[in-house]
Amino acid sequence: MSAAPVKASESSTTGVFSRGRAAIAARTLRTDRWWVPPAATVAGLATFVIYATIRSFVRAAYWVPDFHYLTPFYSPCLSASCVEGSTHFGTPIGHLPMWIPLGFLVLPFLLLFRLTCYYYRKAYYRSVWMSPPACAVAEPHAKYSGETKLPLIIQNAHRYFFYVAVIISVINTYDAVISFHGKSGFGIGLGTFIITANAVLLWAYTLSCHSCRHIAGGRLKHFSQHPVRYRFWTVVSKLNTRHMQLAWTTLCTLMLTDFYVMLVASGTIHDPRLIG
Numbered sequence: 391m392s393a394a395p396v397k398a399s400e401s402s403t404t405g406v407f408s409r410g411r412a413a414i415a416a417r418t419l420r421t422d423r424w425w426v427p428p429a430a431t432v433a434g435l436a437t438f439v440i441y442a443t444i445r446s447f448v449r450a451a452y453w454v455p456d457f458h459y460l461t462p463f464y465s466p467c468l469s470a471s472c473v474e475g476s477t478h479f480g481t482p483i484g485h486l487p488m489w490i491p492l493g494f495l496v497l498p499f500l501l502l503f504r505l506t507c508y509y510y511r512k513a514y515y516r517s518v519w520m521s522p523p524a525c526a527v528a529e530p531h532a533k534y535s536g537e538t539k540l541p542l543i544i545q546n547a548h549r550y551f552f553y554v555a556v557i558i559s560v561i562n563t564y565d566a567v568i569s570f571h572g573k574s575g576f577g578i579g580l581g582t583f584i585i586t587a588n589a590v591l592l593w594a595y596t597l598s599c600h601s602c603r604h605i606a607g608g609r610l611k612h613f614s615q616h617p618v619r620y621r622f623w624t625v626v627s628k629l630n631t632r633h634m635q636l637a638w639t640t641l642c643t644l645m646l647t648d649f650y651v652m653l654v655a656s657g658t659i660h661d662p663r664l665i666g
Contacts, residue, residue, distance in 0.1 A: 572666015598629035
């Protein structure tokens with residue numbers, strides 16, 4: 391009679407059965423630079439958070455009246471504290487103290503939409519919480535309760551933040567339309583292209599969201615009976631394969647758009663004009 395095969399989790403020398411990790415002192419046996427991707431992710435996310443936080447509280451150089459350039463970090467500006475001309479939707483909110491950002495109605499939802507995004511979850515779970523930082527590398531946490539308790543249970547509200555993100559994308563589109571303005575009417579400048587490109591990419595990121603894909607084709611048993619939704623689902627599915635790239639791209643375009651508007655609004659540079 392042949393001997394029974396030894397289980398992978400059973401030591402062939404000691405005969406001791408272990409249900410946990412291998413009894414080795416090293417955190418990992420990997421010799422490659424496995425820490426580079428999570429470190430780069432931390433650096434990228436930290437750069438955006440620090441920049442966006444500072445710019446949100448500065449309250450200066452966010453509106454160019456001659457060309458109707460408004461930074462996305464301050465759109466919509468609904469407070470009476472906003473500079474003249476930047477309040478496209480009126481001022482239903484009175485003057486705000488200096489410690490409240492002028493875009494406080496939008497920024498929390500944008501932050502929550504990104505934080506609960508499936509790609510960003512993977513990014514900061516691995517790079518910030520080290521859960522785990524890389525394949526075959528142990529995480530430092532002794533236990534994990536999943537997204538069933540605070541604060542991670544908030545991740546389940548991602549689909550609702552998506553609806554707010556769509557509204558914000560519409561507002562960004564409006565900002566792009568009014569940027570086609572010159573000193574005497576219609577005009578096009580470099581800022582027009584930057585603001586418009588940012589709005590288009592934000593739409594691409596928003597529509598490539600997994601929640602949008604589910605809204606487009608979820609709970610359908612027969613695509614043939616819903617040709618419009620099926621067509622929308624196929625477009626969203628193609629965008630969904632680029633969700634990670636769009637997530638990083640839009641972080642860069644948001645900072646670029648804001649930085650450019652800041653330079654023009656402060657008089658540091660002049661906006662190159664094609665028309666007007």
